[in-house]
Amino acid sequence: MHLTEKELEILQIIEQNSRIDFHDLAKMVDVDESEIADTVKKLEDMNVIVCYASIINWAKVDTYHGVTAMIDVKVTPKRGVGFNEVAKRIYRFNEVESVYLMSGAYDLSVVVNGQSMNEVAQFVSEKLSTLDSVISTTTHFMLKKYKHDGTIFEPTNEEDKRIVVSP
Amino acid sequence: MIQTSFVSKTIADLKPSGIRRFFDLAVNMEGVVSLGVGEPDFVTSWNVREAAILSLEEGRTSYTANAGLLELRQEIASYMRKRFAVSYQPESQIIVTVGGSQAIDIALRAILNPGEEVLVVEPCFVAYSPLVTLAGGVAKTIQTVRENEFKLTATELEEAITPNTKAIIMCSPNNPTGTQLRKEELIEIAKIVKKHNLVVISDEIYAELAYDEDFTSVAAIDGMMDRTILINGFSKGFAMTGWRLGFVCAPKEITEAMLKIHQYTMMCASTMAQYAALEALRSGMNDVEEMRKSYRQRRNYIVKSFNEMGLDCHNPGGAFYAFPSIERTGMSSQEFAEKLLFEEKVAVIPGNVFGESGEGHIRCSYASSLEQLQEAIKRMSRFVEKYK
Structure with missing residues (x-):
């Protein structure tokens, strides 16, 4: 699908801040506010804008004890459907946060969330490895998130250090 | 007394x-x-900061050549040629300076005899007139008007010229008005400049920050290279203000004159900043x-x-x-x-x-x-x- 330069610009701004005021966004890209609404609606309808989520640093929430694992999965692709069918079987599980088809040493990179290591281990051994096409899995538990989707979690002391008035 | x-x-x-x-x-x-x-x-940018850190780790803490690292001048020459279509010799026509301000200072000192006039187009950066005074010249201001978006016109320029006028300082895109002169407008100004045999000190520090039209350097206008002292640097476009790193490109004779002042007053720009700038040009675009x-x-x-x-x-x-x-x-x-x-x-x-x-x-x-x-x-x- 071909997007105009303005549409691209709108997408890039929304990707950084999905809660931006349309009135301000319209000023920034120099179009009418109604055009922003139409464009966003169109991009939503076409599933270019898939959803509006937020990035949450769960490590800051005391009552949260969840764990995340990245699992390298080797699979046998099926004739006719390639990797898509097995990917679909995997991403349907609620525990699965993301699934990517990769080049290199393994085929699918699967990110899984669970309440405990045990829960993730169980998911891997009972659900994932038992799938027909899955040949092997390697599970890596995530220890700490520093940066996610372009956002650094801990503020890195990057407040405005400039002098307040300068020529 | x-x-x-x-x-x-x-x-x-x-x-x-x-x-x-x-x-x-x-x-x-x-x-x-x-x-x-x-x-x-x-x-x-982090890659630029990292390059400076690396230069320190490697112990690159001595002076560089007066005009700056040759490597950096070569990179500047190639950047200026590709980006703004102006061609300068890295060995004889470029000096790496301590910010754009120092470049303006040595440019003025290199060309002015006592009492010679320099036209300063206002509103403008606060340092131009004082620097003219410090160089022994006389600053004559030209007032531009809002109705014309503060653009200097050929008529305004010609009216301000006297037999004693040596040079004009211009800045486009401009601080504080943001106004950018288009190529056609520069051509009109250039005609007057040539007619009266003036030098142009063109402060192009905001050249990378042009939003609607491609930026045209004064030096790229026909016949202007020989009478233009082009000032640019890393402060604005590359977000490197605190590094204090600029450069000046000029005809050989003027460059030699500026280099005399530069070597006696500054020796060379900060070495670590020069290595950072090298990285900025190589990978910062x-x-x-x-x-x-x-x-x-x-x-x-x-x-x-x-x-x-x-x-x-x-x-x-x-x-x-x-x-x-x-x-x-x-x-x-x-x-x-x-x-x-x-x-x-x-x-x-x-x-x-x-x-x-x-x-x-x-x-x-x-x-x-x-x-x-x-x-x-x-x-x-x-x-x-x-x-x-």
């Missing part, structure tokens, strides 16, 4: 910058949203593009917002300043800026510090986060509503 002051008369007579007073007012105030900052809000895009969006936002609240503001083609008129409030620019600071805690720069034709305007830098700009606009709308 007993000497009453040890300070030279020239310096005693030099007026301090009007910006200083505002700095003193604003610096101790809590909760100020500042549109008064004349530098990018971006921190220098994508970051420049990203920053340019972000400034353009903020420019659009702030200019529309000013017009919406009733402050007439022309659309500035470059730099990161908007220069709205505050005439409708009936206040002078000093009065407006002071009241706005005390009542709404928004810092802007009164236009008159950039020259008399800046009166009736304020300089608002939009090199701040969108959130800061939104807050500033909210406060300023309230303020203007009250006084219009």
Whole structure:
């Protein structure tokens, strides 16, 4: 699908801040506010804008004890459907946060969330490895998130250090 | 007779910058949203900072050649050729300086005989006229007008020229108006410059920050290379103000003259900063593009917002300043800026510090986060509503 330069610009701004005021966004890209609404609606309808989520640093929430694992999965692709069918079987599980088809040493990179290591281990051994096409899995538990989707979690002391008035 | 002051008369007579007073007012105030900052809000790209750190780790802490690392000058030459279609010899026509300001200083000192006149196009950066005075010249200002978006016209230029005029200092895109001169306009100015055999000191420090039209360097205009001293640097486009690194490109004869001053007063620019600049030119262009895009969006936002609240503001083609008129409030620019600071805690720069034709305007830098700009606009709308 071909997007105009303005549409691209709108997408890039929304990707950084999905809660931006349309009135301000319209000023920034120099179009009418109604055009922003139409464009966003169109991009939503076409599933270019898939959803509006937020990035949450769960490590800051005391009552949260969840764990995340990245699992390298080797699979046998099926004739006719390639990797898509097995990917679909995997991403349907609620525990699965993301699934990517990769080049290199393994085929699918699967990110899984669970309440405990045990829960993730169980998911891997009972659900994932038992799938027909899955040949092997390697599970890596995530220890700490520093940066996610372009956002650094801990503020890195990057407040405005400039002098307040300068020529 | 007993000497009453040890300070030279020239310096005693030099007026301090009007910006200083505002700095003193604003610096101790809590909760100020500042549109008064004349530098990018971006921190220098990490790859550039990392290159400087590496240069220190490798112990590159000695002087460089007076004119700067040859490697860097070669990179600058290639950047200037590819980006702005001007061709300079790295060995004999480029000097790496301590910021654009030092480049302007040595340019003026290299060309001026005592009493020769230099035309300064106002509103402009606060340092030009004082630097002319310090170099022993006489600064003659040309006042441009808002009706023409503060663009210098050939007529205005020709009227200001006297037999004693040696040079003109121009800056496009301009601080504080953001105005960018188009190629056709430069060609008209160039005709007059050639006719009267003037030197142009062209401050192109904002060249990377042109939003609507490609930037044209004065030196790229037919027949201008031989009489242009081109000033550029890393401060604005590459977000490297604190590194103090600029460069000057000029005909060989002038470069040699400037280099004499440079070697006696500065020796060379900071070595670590030069290694950082090398990295900036080699791998920083994508970051420049990203920053340019972000400034353009903020420019659009702030200019529309000013017009919406009733402050007439022309659309500035470059730099990161908007220069709205505050005439409708009936206040002078000093009065407006002071009241706005005390009542709404928004810092802007009164236009008159950039020259008399800046009166009736304020300089608002939009090199701040969108959130800061939104807050500033909210406060300023309230303020203007009250006084219009």
